[in-house]
Amino acid sequence: MVTIKQVAARAGVSFKTVSRVVNNDPSVKSVNREKVLNAIKELNYRPNRAASLTRRKKTNIYAIIADELLNVPYTFDIIRGAQEVAWKKNKELLILNINETKASIDRAIVSLLENRVEGVIYSAMCHRAVQLPDELKKIPTILANCFPINGDFPCVVPDEVQAGEEITTALINKGYRRIAFLNLNEDIIAAKGRKQGVINAFTRHGLPLSNLLIESVIIKQDDGIERSISRESAAKIIDSFKPDAIICGQDPMAMEIYFVAHEKNMVIGDDIGIASFDNWGSIPELLQPNLTTMALPHLQMGRWAMEYLIDLRVDLVHQHLPFKLIKRDSF
Amino acid sequence: MVTIKQVAARAGVSFKTVSRVVNNDPSVKSVNREKVLNAIKELNYRPNRAASLTRRKKTNIYAIIADELLNVPYTFDIIRGAQEVAWKKNKELLILNINETKASIDRAIVSLLENRVEGVIYSAMCHRAVQLPDELKKIPTILANCFPINGDFPCVVPDEVQAGEEITTALINKGYRRIAFLNLNEDIIAAKGRKQGVINAFTRHGLPLSNLLIESVIIKQDDGIERSISRESAAKIIDSFKPDAIICGQDPMAMEIYFVAHEKNMVIGDDIGIASFDNWGSIPELLQPNLTTMALPHLQMGRWAMEYLIDLRVDLVHQHLPFKLIKRDSF
DNA sequence: CTGTTAGCGCCTTCAC
DNA sequence: GTGAAGGCGCTAACAG
Numbered sequence A, B: 001m002v003t004i005k006q007v008a009a010r011a012g013v014s015f016k017t018v019s020r021v022v023n024n025d026p027s028v029k030s031v032n033r034e035k036v037l038n039a040i041k042e043l044n045y046r047p048n049r050a051a052s053l054t055r056r057k058k059t060n061i062y063a064i065i066a067d068e069l070l071n072v073p074y075t076f077d078i079i080r081g082a083q084e085v086a087w088k089k090n091k092e093l094l095i096l097n098i099n100e101t102k103a104s105i106d107r108a109i110v111s112l113l114e115n116r117v118e119g120v121i122y123s124a125m126c127h128r129a130v131q132l133p134d135e136l137k138k139i140p141t142i143l144a145n146c147f148p149i150n151g152d153f154p155c156v157v158p159d160e161v162q163a164g165e166e167i168t169t170a171l172i173n174k175g176y177r178r179i180a181f182l183n184l185n186e187d188i189i190a191a192k193g194r195k196q197g198v199i200n201a202f203t204r205h206g207l208p209l210s211n212l213l214i215e216s217v218i219i220k221q222d223d224g225i226e227r228s229i230s231r232e233s234a235a236k237i238i239d240s241f242k243p244d245a246i247i248c249g250q251d252p253m254a255m256e257i258y259f260v261a262h263e264k265n266m267v268i269g270d271d272i273g274i275a276s277f278d279n280w281g282s283i284p285e286l287l288q289p290n291l292t293t294m295a296l297p298h299l300q301m302g303r304w305a306m307e308y309l310i311d312l313r314v315d316l317v318h319q320h321l322p323f324k325l326i327k328r329d330s331f
Numbered sequence C: 001c002t003g004t005t006a007g008c009g010c011c012t013t014c015a016c
Numbered sequence D: 001g002t003g004a005a006g007g008c009g010c011t012a013a014c015a016g
Helices: A004-011 A015-022 A032-045 A051-057 A074-088 A104-113 A135-136 A162-172 A190-202 A230-240 A251-263 A285-290 A297-312 B003-013 B014-023 B030-043 B049-055 B073-088 B102-114 B134-138 B160-173 B189-204 B229-240 B251-263 B286-290 B298-311
Strands: A061-067 A090-096 A118-131 A141-148 A154-158 A179-183 A210-216 A218-220 A226-228 A244-247 A275-278 A290-293 A324-325 B063-066 B091-096 B121-130 B141-148 B153-155 B179-183 B211-217 B219-220 B226-228 B245-248 B275-276 B291-294 B324-328
Touching: A004 A015, A015 A032, A015 B030, A015 B245, A032 A179, A032 A251, A051 B049, A061 A104, A074 A090, A074 A118, A074 A141, A074 A297, A090 A104, A090 B073, A090 B091, A090 B298, A104 A135, A104 B003, A118 A190, A118 A297, A141 A297, A154 A297, A162 A190, A162 A244, A179 A190, A190 A210, A210 A230, A210 B160, A230 A275, A244 A251, A251 A275, A251 B179, A251 B251, A285 A290, A297 A324, A297 B251, B003 B014, B003 B211, B014 B030, B063 B073, B063 B102, B073 B091, B073 B121, B073 B141, B073 B324, B091 B102, B102 B134, B121 B189, B121 B298, B141 B298, B153 B298, B160 B189, B160 B245, B160 B275, B160 B291, B179 B189, B179 B229, B189 B211, B211 B229, B226 B251, B226 B291, B229 B251, B245 B251, B251 B275, B286 B291
Parallel strands: A061 A090, A061 A118, A118 A141, A141 A154, A179 A210, A179 A244, A244 A275, A275 A290, B063 B091, B063 B121, B121 B141, B141 B153, B179 B211, B179 B245, B245 B275, B275 B291
Antiparallel strands: A154 A324, A218 A226, B153 B324, B219 B226
């Protein structure tokens, strides 16, 4: 491997000058800069990151821990958002993919510590509470799409309530007045918040709550496994409650509704409106125009979390898609 | 940051002994090892990876470049597979997420070179030909889920032909005898191979090719944008060709078929069999039992590629899901 | 603007 | 088994 000294010899300058050129120090005469640049190209020199890191105090390395527990397509956007900002700010971003096991997260933390990482985003693939090892407190850390069980880390999470309000308002604005909301399991954060949001929208628009039916169609069986009863429920609800629109907890559920509507010879968007949270991209193109979706702001969460770490900015612009930024000065 | 010397002072040994303990050198008296271990714990010492890397010749760092061009759920499995093996072999794995831009890949390569990465997996999100910069030839590289346009890198790709044979054979074994295959755009690798495989299976089972209809239902419009005409095509084909089973190029297509079948009051699995490549997980649970799917071996590709890099093993066991390993001794 | 000197924290070599 | 000396490739501090 060619070193800075070899380049210096070739260019006929001291190795410090080479170092300056490599690090874009403006205080190098352009003649010398040229010479060095040529030598670098001729020798095909590449700075040794490890060596440079030993001497520098700032590593400029950040990391995102991705807890892949649930592994739905769009969640990769958190990483993408973080990466985008890191790139722009010239920071290195380590992606650490873990799973639910303790060994896995422990190993990730070892990596963080040994690499002298300067900031960490801990991101979960579904909005939930997490309990993180205390060791993470040694490094500036922000959670994305999850929040700390003890409130001991700052976090950025989607504002499910606002999402619920927005999707409902969209339907109301389209003229729908009697809405059924097939919610996810109401134990989970997203389901609780959205339910509240849907109710809020009804109240705000002066619609009677008797025109609103909310039912959880993901049920936990005795064996602990979750099962979707969306199809059966939808069929029943359409007959009994007679909604003019249905909100689904997630895309696959919307697919089921399409089926049920078909079976009942209802025309989507005409006889019945359909809206859905969590656009998984699983809805065939053909049906998309008839669907009101609310995608979660994963990209923004990633960006935001990264900007928070790098600049400690907590004054960020509110984006179109709803968010909640819970700030805690833990460092 | 606490250093090896501080640990040594605390433990009452030379810093070299500490180094030995940290690196699991067996030639340390267990009394001393204990002392060192305690000191490490008390001071909460963490080896500095960068510093250790400067002196060591082997970095043990590998990287996977993920070309996220197409961003379908299961492709992350390539990374997961690579990571699994890297973990097992105690290697660090850098995940470099790029997009189609040259700037992006160039930046990734700079990162590879500066980090003195010892091996690279270049993975594409859909099976295709890629042209990689020559600079990658300086590092042992293997492609996963894509192959080099000039044959200048080794690669591991799914065996689409075999996949076609297996899925068709599965249908034939279930008793279906007249099959329509709604293929992806036949310009793409996967579509070509699978078509051949489907034909092979027919031939092998002595079925007349007149009982097989293959049609591409993803068409490229004049404006270059691809459009799926699977639904219309399926409707027509069911009426005219009267297949007893349909093979779909991918899950979303299978969803369309479910619809069409519904509209025609056909019972899935009874009046008509459905099979699909590329299990995206977009098929609602309820319908899964009626679907014969063939998932692509992304996990295995990731594992295999990594093992190839680390051990140069090309003699790996053939797994259930079909593969093709194209080996080229480029390093 | 440039070069010298002195490290960074660790590992290698080799003598004890 | 252990430790001292030396060096990895680079940057900080400072002198010129």
